[in-house]
Amino acid sequence: MPSSLFATAATPPPGAPAVTPIAFVQAILLAYAQRGMDPAGALAQAHIAPAALLDASSRITAWQMERISGLAMQQLDDEALGWFSRRLPWGSYGMLARASLSAPTLGVALKRWCRHHGLIADDIALTLGVAGDTASVSITERRDLGALREFCLVSVLRNLLGVACWLIDSRIPLLGAQLPFDAPLHREVYAVLFTGPTAFDSAPAAISFDARYLTLPLRRDERALQQMLQRALPLTVLPYRRDRLLVQRVRQALAAHPAQTHGADALAAMLHVSPRTLHRQLKEEGASLQGLKDEMRRARAMELLLRTRRPIKQVAEAAGFQNEKSFMRAFKGWTGQSPAEFRQHRQGLAAEKP
Structure with missing residues (x-):
């Protein structure tokens, strides 16, 4: 996600549930390895113990995921965390959000987001489609995403959904999600990542929701965008409360x-x-x-x-x-x-x- 995220508290909130799979942290470490950089400092600041990285069943909290992701984006200067063949420099996703902000409706805003995403990262293509009462956003993979595939596809869909909810100040419950890879060992986490049923081994990666959300007007302005960009990552890891439909x-x-x-x-x-x-x-x-x-x-x-x-x-x-x-x-x-x-x-x- 966009932004300068480092209004994040230096210490984790007490009693926060740990549901995010350690596999996503391991994907971030691959991005460090691709750049020949040491992630030890970021892991320490996110309070992620080295032993947790060796246990596939380990989970981290939303705060830890926000912290490790934000630090990695800043240190690697790559908001895509190594997903794509070229880096997305700091502020790339903020630019996408700003380009969508003047749209009259969510449907127009998401079309802009999908189109502009292709301009900054052509490894994947995002498409907004409508069939009857159902809207969907799907991802076409244009190259092999390798070991970062799961983290990339999940993150791109979650980022887009988080921004969409923020733009209309509304929770958008999903009718379902589908992903083109086999169910991972942490498949139960997907009930938290995506509302509605999740189908694995089903291409392309996509989320679907009620098409009426596309007609809702945007409720944000430039000032609200600046505030959001100070803490953008929580949009991707925390559920949105209000549902205007x-x-x-x-x-x-x-x-x-x-x-x-x-x-x-x-x-x-x-x-x-x-x-x-x-x-x-x-x-x-x-x-x-x-x-x-x-x-x-x-x-x-x-x-x-x-x-x-x-x-x-x-x-x-x-x-x-x-x-x-x-x-x-x-x-x-x-x-x-x-x-x-x-x-x-x-x-x-x-x-x-x-």
Whole structure:
């Protein structure tokens, strides 16, 4: 990622979870080896013990990953950490972010990012695509990335996703990720690296997400960019809280799957968030799950009562109620009428029209 990252605290925060695989640190050490440089100082400052490098099961914290990556980028003067055939000098990714900042929407910004990335590193090509309701960013490999392949592909996708979230001030939950290499020994870490399911041995490397995020306007300016560039790496290792499309995504899920979304657990799993996160983010957006359920059920029930002759029991099931009794109680609370009275009254009004 772009930037001067060294507002990073000199000592790690206490109790931070260690989930980042040591394989990514080993990839950074390969970049040092390519330049004939000694990484000992950076490892010490990142509090990474030499013994951890010999254990494939070792993990480091987000702070340690930020620290070792930032120091390596500065010392090697290569923000790509040896991934590509030529170095990306300090500030390269900051330049990409600045070139995308004036775009009217995220879709335009990501197209610029993909195009400009090809100008500074032609070893890979990034492509933004849209198919129906799904957007994807994929990577075409134009040369053998060798031992740095996993770290490169994962980092490029995570960097782009982090910047995209920052640009629109919104979490972008992934529908899935795919990677063209076999599942590594640390495959379980990918549940943290990418939300949604991850498919291995599936080319090209890509992430997919709801295409509606592409239409959101950018919410950042030059001043915000300067602040972000002081601590850019956390965008790639920490989850973004807010989801500005969550209310719309909940509405869509409730409408498309009324029978499968009775409980918060089922709905949260469908949206790839935890139930706690679902409730918290809806509250941040001024909504509630129960309120959205009522809104969608009411609209569905009224549509079926007015446009079909389905029995009340079938209307209740189609609107997502588990039984007719609870539907009738809820409907009367919404309208002051029973479903049968509502249907009869509206049909009577329609008949009176010339």
